[in-house]
Amino acid sequence: xxxxxxxxxxxxxxxxxxxxxxxxxxxxxxxxxxxxxxxxxxxxxxxxxxxxxxxxxxxxxxxxxxxxxxxxxxxxxxxxxxxxxxxxxxxxxxxxxxxxxxxxxxxxxxx
Amino acid sequence: xxxxxxxxxxxxxxxxxxxxxxxxxxxxxxxxxxxxxxxxxxxxxxxxxxxxxxxxxxxxxxxxxxxxxxxxxxxxxxxxxxxxxxxxxxxxxxxxxxxxxxxxxxxxxxxxxxx
Numbered sequence: 001x002x003x004x005x006x007x008x009x010x011x012x013x014x015x016x017x018x019x020x021x022x023x024x025x026x027x028x029x030x031x032x033x034x035x036x037x038x039x040x041x042x043x044x045x046x047x048x049x050x051x052x053x054x055x056x057x058x059x060x061x062x063x064x065x066x067x068x069x070x071x072x073x074x075x076x077x078x079x080x081x082x083x084x085x086x087x088x089x090x091x092x093x094x095x096x097x098x099x100x101x102x103x104x105x106x107x108x109x110x111x
Numbered sequence: 112x113x114x115x116x117x118x119x120x121x122x123x124x125x126x127x128x129x130x131x132x133x134x135x136x137x138x139x140x141x142x143x144x145x146x147x148x149x150x151x152x153x154x155x156x157x158x159x160x161x162x163x164x165x166x167x168x169x170x171x172x173x174x175x176x177x178x179x180x181x182x183x184x185x186x187x188x189x190x191x192x193x194x195x196x197x198x199x200x201x202x203x204x205x206x207x208x209x210x211x212x213x214x215x216x217x218x219x220x221x222x223x224x225x226x
Contacts, residue, residue: 034214043115043201043217044154087153098167099144099203099215101153 004088009106012078020073020105022088027068032091034099035062035073037084044087044101047073083109115218117202123224126192132221134185134202143185144215145177146201154201160185161207192225199223 005023012018024033035047048055048062050071055062061074075082087104115136124130134143142161146154159167160179174196176188185202199222203215 036215038154041219043203043219044215045217046214049214085153098156098159099154100156104153 004090004102006086006088006102006105008103009108011108011110012075014079014109014111015077018075018078018082018107018109020075020086020088020107021070022072023070024088024090025069027090028092030092033062033064033068033071034089034091035060036087036089036099036101037082038087038104039081039084047086049091078107078109080109080111083107115202115204115216117200117218117221119221120219121222121224123226124189124192125226126194128192129188129190131189132187132200132202132223134187134204134218135183136204136216137183138204138216139182140204140206140216141182142205142207142213143179144203144205145185145187146203146217148199148201148220150198158187189223192223194225197223197225 032049032051034049036044037047038044048057048060050062050064063072085104085106087101089099118133144159145157147157148154156169157171158177163179174191178186199220201220202218205213205215207213
């Protein structure tokens with residue numbers, strides 16, 4: 001199974017942009033890149049997903065490298081409520097029902 | 112209604128007890144999931160139900176017994192658990208299980224303590 005690598009933790013100041021990196025050098029051509037986050041004492045929450053092109057939604061943007069070996073989740077203005085563990089996950093065609101979580105990045109947001 | 116509800120929120124049980132965790136969704140989703148999350152670890156998939164049939168069992172011990180009585184409900188029956196089974200049990204649902212892009216909606220979890 002293709003794996004993802006993320007930094008263990010990152011810090012950001014409130015109202016600053018945050019770029020959360022993810023490496024997935026063994027990604028297959030049909031693997032979707034998903035991001036979920038888990039706020040303290042809550043279940044994970046879907047953030048965004050993409051295949052090849054950059055994606056935007058109301059929560060974040062996803063920038064995917066041209067060779068698809070890495071991606072970056074962008075929070076445009078971090079707030080204290082964005083403090084969470086962010087998981088970058090590859091979803092494989094054929095075993096699509098699986099969400100295999102890696103260790104994720106713990107984002108701390110300070111005033 | 113985009114909510115997955117789980118009951119109870121907390122459960123403490125002895126090793127000889129039988130208990131059940133309950134999960135409910137009213138989004139018309141046809142795939143439902145159980146995950147287990149130990150403290151400071153990522154969630155791990157246990158079971159997947161697709162159209163009320165068990166489609167994936169991630170080699171979970173038989174002391175955990177899932178059940179999907181209808182498309183809105185998912186139960187996890189617990190019997191003869193061990194203290195190391197103490198964890199947060201998360202339920203999730205999605206429109207289907209075979210698509211690579213369907214997002215999963217998670218409930219808040221049941222925090223289980225086995226004494």
